[in-house]
Structure formats: structure tokens, C-alpha cells
Amino acid sequence: MASILLLVTILVALLQHSGNCCGGKFAAEVIEVLAIKETLNWIKDKHWEQVEIETDNCCGGKFAAEVIKVLTIKETLNWIKDKHWGQIEIETDSMLFFLIAHVSYCFFSQHSYSCFFPQHSCAKLALRALAPTTSYIITNKTTFHSIEHSTAMASLVRSATFRALRNATPSPFLSNCLPSTNRPFIYRFRTLNLRAFSAAFMSPPSKAVVYDQQGPPDVVTRIVELPPVEVKENDVCVRMIAAPINPSDINRIEGVYPVRPQVPAIGGYEGVGEVYSVGSAVKCLSPGDLVIPSPPSFGTWQTYIVKDQSVWHKINKDSPVEYAATVTVNPLTALRMLEDYVALNSGDAIVQNGATSIVGQCVIQIARDRGVHSINILRDRPGSDEAKENLKKLGADEVFTESQLEVKNIKGLLASIPEPALGFNCVGGNAASLVLKFLRQGGTMVTYGGMSKKPITVSTSSFIFKDLSLRGFWLQKWLGADNAKECRRMIDYLLDLAREGKLRYEMELVPFDNFSTSLDKALGKLGSQPKQVIKF
Structure with missing residues (x-):
């Protein structure tokens, strides 16, 4: 409530020094928005940190009122801090709008600033209400000085951008707002870089x-x-x-x-x-x-x-x-294993156990997209027939349960599919041995898991007579x-x-x-x- 009263006081002071165009309707709008509590949904629906404004209205019009409304509602303070309102770019003839927004932000961000526009008693009066400990001066030469500041504030000053593009004749609205003696000191400020006031x-x-x-x-x-x-x-x-x-x-x-x-x-x-x-x-x-x-x-x-x-x-x-x-994790593992160990061409084949896993399903589909055949091994369990059908729909060429492979001539089951040069093992134990049986001379088996928690057993003849290679893949290491x-x-x-x-x-x-x-x-x-x- 104290924050609302403070801003009302500031606005009243501003309106007393600003002429006819700032009174009446705008004052009523401000009082109305200060009383509105249910603005959170409105805020969430707006990306107002990206809004671009162009106005000759010395009060900043509707948007200024909405900004004040947002900044004066206690329940929205955390949300406001989350948003980087310093990304707003403003094109305006209004120093009053900048003052209102700036004062509101400084109050709620628990910093005190003073922006003195020479001979602009309206601005001075309003900013004195904050009892500032840090002062910045904007002169008619657009110099930007820090009178007293901490090391942290110095970086904000250096990053601030205030550019006066012209020693402009004030707009009709602005002329009515300010005493005539102030006119030579009023500039049109474009691209006020408010990012400087919201570094974190x-x-x-x-x-x-x-x-x-x-x-x-x-x-x-x-x-x-x-x-x-x-x-x-x-x-x-x-x-x-x-x-x-x-x-x-x-x-x-x-x-x-x-x-x-x-x-x-x-x-x-x-x-x-x-x-x-x-x-x-x-x-x-x-x-x-x-x-x-x-x-x-x-x-x-x-x-x-x-x-x-x-x-x-x-x-x-x-x-x-x-x-x-x-x-x-899983699709990337499948893709890396298909690319890193054997140069596969269209028409080649791979063999894998654990085919129903996410990695296994990805291997089937990526291989199919590249014209590579897949031979897939499942554990014997209820629902294996349905699992076979699902894998076939994904593009699997052959799907066997472990019990189906308890034959002497395992390669006789392959029909027209060539012997695979590459195999993947994520189970271990007997399932790994079955992958090795399918591999052609000089083939490679890559192990990336051990779901059965059983060791891989390889016969001596597999190394001597088939010249098989055993490799391992761990995505974490590759990353x-x-x-x-x-x-x-x-x-x-x-x-x-x-x-x-x-x-x-x-x-x-x-x-x-x-x-x-x-x-x-x-x-x-x-x-x-x-x-x-x-x-x-």
C-alpha cells in the first residue's frame, strides 16, 4: 500500500507542474489502474518487454498507465523482475513518460536514482521523493555523468545509452506540459536503452x-x-x-x-x-x-x-x-553407433539385441531410412509376438526371440539378408553371444548396456578364425x-x-x-x- 501511495504522490506532483494535457482524463486513468488488482493474467499474455512505442503523448498514453499499473501491484513484483523490461525500446517526445517508468522501476528494484533535467522542476520534485543516494545528470549536451556510485553501478552507467538526435522544438503536447523557460533543454530521446537499469x-x-x-x-x-x-x-x-x-x-x-x-x-x-x-x-x-x-x-x-x-x-x-x-540420449546413441564403427552402405545389415528399447527402435528406423537391413533379437516373454509385429511396422527386416536362435546354422535364418558387419549389444550374457554368431568375418560388436547384468562370453575361435572386434560406446564420453x-x-x-x-x-x-x-x-x-x- 505504501508503494501505491508513493507513486500517487509522485504523479500528483507531476500533474501539478505539467499543464492541462497531463490533467483530467490521464489522472483519472492512473487512479483507476492503481486500484486494479487482477492484472497478472494480462501481464502473462503480453510480451511487453519487446514492445516498441512511438508516441507524441507527453504522458506516454495508455502504455504508460499500464506500466504504472503493473509496477504498483505488489503481487506481480516477482513476475516483473523475471521479465527484462530493459529490452523495451521507446521512441517518444515525452520526458514525463520516461520519468514515470524510471521512477517506478527504481523504487521496486530497491535502487535509487536521480535524473535531473536542468530547470525541469517537475522532474526534480518527483525524484526528491525517493531520497536518492545515487545521482545521474542529463544536460542539454546529453552528457551522462555519475555523481556518486558504487563499482557495481559504474558498469551500469557505462552500458547506458542516451542519445539526443536533435535539439527539437517540443511537440504541442509537450509545450503545454512544461514552462516556457525549459524548452531549450528538451531533447527528443530515441532508443532509451533501459537495459542499463536491469542488468540482473x-x-x-x-x-x-x-x-x-x-x-x-x-x-x-x-x-x-x-x-x-x-x-x-x-x-x-x-x-x-x-x-x-x-x-x-x-x-x-x-x-x-x-x-x-x-x-x-x-x-x-x-x-x-x-x-x-x-x-x-x-x-x-x-x-x-x-x-x-x-x-x-x-x-x-x-x-x-x-x-x-x-x-x-x-x-x-x-x-x-x-x-x-x-x-x-537414446536416438543420439543409436545414430552415433551406426556412424562411428563401420562404414555402412545401402544394402548392408546390422544385428542387435534389446530391439524393443528406445535405442533399438531408433536403430531400426535410422537404418531403414539409409537402406540398411536390421536383424533384431528379443528376450522370450509374454507379448513377444505383438512386439515382433510392432518392430516390423517400424521397418525391422527380421525379428527373432532368443529361443528361435537355438539352432546350429543360425545364418540359415537370414534368407536374402547379407551377413551383418555390425552388431549392437545392450543385454549381455547369452543375448550378446547370439549377436556375435550373426556377425560376418571381421565384424564388430558394440556394447552400450548390460541389462541382464551378465558378462559377455566370447569363444577363442571368434577372435582367431572370425577376427571379430568388441567395442564399447558411452554417450557421456562422446559428449x-x-x-x-x-x-x-x-x-x-x-x-x-x-x-x-x-x-x-x-x-x-x-x-x-x-x-x-x-x-x-x-x-x-x-x-x-x-x-x-x-x-x-
Whole structure:
């Protein structure tokens, strides 16, 4: 209430010194908007930090009133700080409008400034109400001085831009507002760079899945409310839209994954979001852009994330949200393995176990798109016939259960498909041995997982007589080898496939409020389930 009374006092002082054009209707509008409390929805619907204004109205017209309304409502203060209103560019003949907006911002940002326009008693009177500790002077020569300031304020002064384009004759509106003795000192200010007065601001509060210690995810995780975070000049605040629960996420919480964040930590490693606000030095991203952390980054299971601009990769707004949220781990793993070990040509073949996994499904579809055949191995379990049909629909050439491959001449099952030069193993044990049996002379098997937790057993003859090679792939290591640019190129390629309908896999989008149920599904407590993707 005190803040409202202060601004009313300032406005009354301004109106007393401003002539007829600033009285009457505008004063009534200001009083009316000061009393309005329900503006939050209006604010959210506007991107007013990007508004461009051009007006000869000495009071700034409707927009000035709306700015005052916004700045004087206590409930919206945190939201205002989140928005970078310093990005507004104003073209106006009105010093009064600049004064109102400037005074309002300074009051609520807990800084005190004084902008003295020589012989402009109206401005001086209003600004004295703030008892300023820091003074800036704008003279008729448009010099911008700091009279007293801290080291932090000095940087703001240096970054400020105030340009007088002409010693203009005031507009009719402005002439009526100001005493005649002030006219020689009035300039037309274009592109007032208000960014200088909002170098740092805060994110909204965030809801997040956190864990204070390693252990069973369903025991150690909880959803908490996190306080706002400062958004620095190179930072980007992103409102998360969706993020998956991957096996590696579970392993990190359990403490068994080689690379994991220090506890306490926020869960999640990939996802997709929309830029909410950007720091003053950010040039390549804007509010509303669709982005993903690339390379992936810890802490995606929360509603708002603040990270350096280098973390975020802008993607096509037409990208399906669920695929954008899940593209940087499993599909990228599939693509890298297809490209990194053997030069595959159209007509070649690959063999893999774990074919129903997301990586397995991606391997099938990317291979098909390139004319490469796929031989796929499933574990024997209920529903395997249905799984076979689903994989065939994705483009699998051959699908076998492990029991079907208990024959002496395993390659006799391939018909016209050539012997594969490349195999993928994510299971281990007998399933890995079956992949090796399919490989041709000089073939390579790449292991990227061990779901059965059984060792890989390889016969001596496989090395001596078949000259097979065994390799390993870990996406984390590849991402850490300065491959950020290549990573983003491949992500764009994969999202193009998804938009074209050439890459798809089964997922279940689950509201954030149902996180515990989604986690139980990801842990296998409720039987076989699709990939769980949290929707914020």
C-alpha cells in the first residue's frame, strides 16, 4: 500500500507542474489502474518487454498507465523482475513518460536514482521523493555523468545509452506540459536503452524433483518448491515443458552411474523447454524460443531452469515436444553407433539385441531410412509376438526371440539378408553371444548396456578364425570430447526425421503431479511400460 501511495504522490506532483494535457482524463486513468488488482493474467499474455512505442503523448498514453499499473501491484513484483523490461525500446517526445517508468522501476528494484533535467522542476520534485543516494545528470549536451556510485553501478552507467538526435522544438503536447523557460533543454530521446537499469533479475520459483542422498529413487526423491534464481547477463531462464525418466537417470539417483551430480541434486538429464527470459548479454535466444540442453545437462526435472546461454540449443518450433524431450540420449546413441564403427552402405545389415528399447527402435528406423537391413533379437516373454509385429511396422527386416536362435546354422535364418558387419549389444550374457554368431568375418560388436547384468562370453575361435572386434560406446564420453557442435547437428537431423514421421517410439506423457506413479512405471513396478515423459 505504501508503494501505491508513493507513486500517487509522485504523479500528483507531476500533474501539478505539467499543464492541462497531463490533467483530467490521464489522472483519472492512473487512479483507476492503481486500484486494479487482477492484472497478472494480462501481464502473462503480453510480451511487453519487446514492445516498441512511438508516441507524441507527453504522458506516454495508455502504455504508460499500464506500466504504472503493473509496477504498483505488489503481487506481480516477482513476475516483473523475471521479465527484462530493459529490452523495451521507446521512441517518444515525452520526458514525463520516461520519468514515470524510471521512477517506478527504481523504487521496486530497491535502487535509487536521480535524473535531473536542468530547470525541469517537475522532474526534480518527483525524484526528491525517493531520497536518492545515487545521482545521474542529463544536460542539454546529453552528457551522462555519475555523481556518486558504487563499482557495481559504474558498469551500469557505462552500458547506458542516451542519445539526443536533435535539439527539437517540443511537440504541442509537450509545450503545454512544461514552462516556457525549459524548452531549450528538451531533447527528443530515441532508443532509451533501459537495459542499463536491469542488468540482473530473478527467475520464477520452481518446483523440482530433488534427492539429498543416493538410494532407491522411489524412496529418496521428493518434489519441493525452489526459490527464484538470479538470471545473470549471460544466462537464459527456461520454462521446462517435458523431460523423460531414463534408466541412466535412475542409476544416477541410485549412485551406481559413473558420472552423477553431487547431492543434494535435482533429477533429470535431458528435456525440452521454452525460453522464458534472457540476460542482457544474450543475443541468439529470445523469449518463446524452443530449446533443449545440448549437450544434456543435469537437473531437468523442474519447472524453471537458469543456465548459461551456451547450454541451450534452439530447435525448430514444429518439433514434436515428446521427441524433442527425448532426442539427446537414446536416438543420439543409436545414430552415433551406426556412424562411428563401420562404414555402412545401402544394402548392408546390422544385428542387435534389446530391439524393443528406445535405442533399438531408433536403430531400426535410422537404418531403414539409409537402406540398411536390421536383424533384431528379443528376450522370450509374454507379448513377444505383438512386439515382433510392432518392430516390423517400424521397418525391422527380421525379428527373432532368443529361443528361435537355438539352432546350429543360425545364418540359415537370414534368407536374402547379407551377413551383418555390425552388431549392437545392450543385454549381455547369452543375448550378446547370439549377436556375435550373426556377425560376418571381421565384424564388430558394440556394447552400450548390460541389462541382464551378465558378462559377455566370447569363444577363442571368434577372435582367431572370425577376427571379430568388441567395442564399447558411452554417450557421456562422446559428449565430453568437445563434440558439442556435432551433437547439435545430429540432434537437428534426428528431429527432422521425427517431424517427417520417419522416427517414432512409444512414450507416455505424464503430468508432473503424477510423478510418483510415472517413476514406479519407469522402475518396472507396474510391468512393461512405455517410456515415461514428465509433462510440466
